[in-house]
Structure formats: structure tokens, C-alpha cells
Amino acid sequence: MPENDPTPSEQSETAERFNQARTAQALALLEDYTEMIDDLIRDHGEARVTEIASRMGVTHPTATKAIARLKREGLAVSRPYRGVFLTEAGTRMAARVRTRHRVVVDLLLAVGVPGEAAKLDAEGIEHHVSDDTLHAFEAFLRARGQV
Amino acid sequence: MPENDPTPSEQSETAERFNQARTAQALALLEDYTEMIDDLIRDHGEARVTEIASRMGVTHPTATKAIARLKREGLAVSRPYRGVFLTEAGTRMAARVRTRHRVVVDLLLAVGVPGEAAKLDAEGIEHHVSDDTLHAFEAFLRARGQV
DNA sequence: GCACAATTAAAGCCATGGCTACACTTTTGT
DNA sequence: ACAAAAGTGTAGCCATGGCTTTAATTGTGC
Ligand SMILES: [Mn+2]
Ligand SMILES: [Mn+2]
Ligand SMILES: [Mn+2]
Ligand SMILES: [Mn+2]
16 A cells, blocks of 8 residues: 655645644634624724623633733734724734625525524634635625625 | 613623634544544554644644543543554544535535635534534535535 | 722633653564 | 664643633712
8 A cells, every 4th residue: 555655844735734724723813803893893982801701702801811912913902991992904804804704604504504503603614714715605606696 | 772682691692603613613623633543543454643643733742632632531542552542432423523524625615615725624614514504515515416 | 079880900720732852662674 | 682763651831712819990870
């Protein structure tokens, strides 16, 4: 059985696949929080820690830590005892993430996934949808006139 | 603007969505390792730590820790300096996960996702595909005669 | 304008999943 | 048979993302 080992010192295709999945997952939290903060500012004019935590389903110290990471990565700023605000980069991420989220839900619905499952599963799936896949989803929806 | 707060002491729909995504993610590592170990035993008659680590794209101590968790959760057993083996539960998980992985790849291909992206993205997406969604995917593929 | 409620911050605990460094066992080649 | 190589185990470090508890600040009602 010829084990076709890929050129030495190079990762197997399998390993690369898992590495990409891990990288995508590492961004998931940032993506969900920026989208959420953007939502809150649209709907309420401000994004408060307690409200963010409540909607994310975590305690407020957990949300505070996540926001600290957003700030560290240049996606958000905040004023103590006031709200959280997105930077330019954060706003761009929120816009991209919102669109992708919507496309994923629409795609799931278009292939026949029940509404409830589509909403639930999309929250996790979205973070693993690459640009290529997103474009394919959009093309599929367009071809179906579902967009 | 009437904020329709869901019955007090009950999580918002949004929070539930994020909680489900977190729960699914917590199982991802177990799912990928059981599938991998099952693959290795099929192809090589045994699953060794070094080989598992290499294919997962991690160092061997990282794989050893993951295997420790599999054992703790009753999915695998191992004999020191020998291989890793799946329990009944582990074998069942591997079978379920393998099928789901294949269906996800096929679904992505069927809606027009390029092969390379389908293979890469499926590795992360699969863990967030619920039973309802999986069944919808299968129905869609059947209707297309792509199964 | 003050007491109390609500919000936010800060500290510290735990589990997970990466890593490196080092020790030990098994396998291999001569 | 034994030395070297490969494989495996173990210890300990770090970052992340959950949590509870306690302190500080802000907002509210009277
Ligand atoms: Mn999400
Ligand atoms: Mn989302
Ligand atoms: Mn996977
Ligand atoms: Mn898989």
C-alpha cells in the first residue's frame, strides 16, 4: 500500500483542513460580538455590557472579557460606565458578518431546512463559510430568485 | 417601541441560539478525533498517537490530551505505548460523524461550492448541522439524485 | 439630595486546547 | 545484542472563555 506522503516538511491536506477550521473558530467570538454590538447600537442607540451579556447568554463579566478582547484587537472602544462602540474595523467586520449570517440562513431555508433549525444552526455554521462558499451560496440563491 | 421581553427568567431566543452553538462547538473535538481514529484503524489496523497528531495538525502531547478526554468521556481506551481504540460509544459517534461529514460535503457541492472550499469548510460546518438540518440536506440531495 | 437599585468593573477560579522540554519505552539496523 | 531512532508519556507554560464574588459607579424614586 503506497502511503503517498506529501512532500516532507509540509502539512498533510488533512492537517491543513483542521487548521483552517481552528482558525475560523478563533474568530467566531469576535464576529458574533461585533454583529451584536452593531445591532444594539442600531436598535437602542447604545450597547451596554449587561444587554450584550443578556443577549449572548453569558454573565456580564464574561461579556466584559470578550469586549476587552475586541478592544485589544482594535475592533471596539468603550468608556467606563458608558457604552461600547465599534471602530472602523469593527464596523466593517459587523457589516460583513451580518450579510454572511443572512445568506447562510437563506441558503439553509432554500435547500429545505425548517426555519427553526436554520436560525439555530446558522449561528455556528456562518463562521466556517469561506468567501468562496459564500459566493456560491449567493449565486445559488440568485439562480432561485430567492434574493 | 415595545420591547417584547420574553417571559422573565427565561433566556432570550438569541441567547438560546448562541448557547446551542457553544454546545455544538464543545463536541467538535470529540467528533473529529473519533472519526480520525476510526479512519486510521480502518486504513492501518491501528491508531497511534503520533499519526493522529500528524493528521490533526497538532503536536503529539496535544493529541495525547485529547485522547485523555475521549477516554474520560468513555469514547476510547488505550494501552500505553500501544494504540488507541474506540469503545462502542466511540464507534457509534464515529459512524454518525462520518455520515454527516459526507452529507455536508455533498450538499455544499450540490449547491455549487467549489470542491476545494467544500472540503475545507465542511470540517467546521459539520459540527453545527443538527439532525433536522441533516435530514433536510439528505432530502435535498435525494431529490437531486445526487445520492 | 439621598438611599437604594442597577450597572459596571475587577479579581480570581476552573476547564479546554494549544505549545515546548524532557524522560521513558519500543522498534530498528547493524 | 545493543546503539540509535522513533514513538510515547508527563510536566508545566500560556491564552481563551466560561463562572462567582466583591467593589465601585451611576441612575432613580421619593
Ligand atoms: Mn455566530
Ligand atoms: Mn451571527
Ligand atoms: Mn470537523
Ligand atoms: Mn470531519
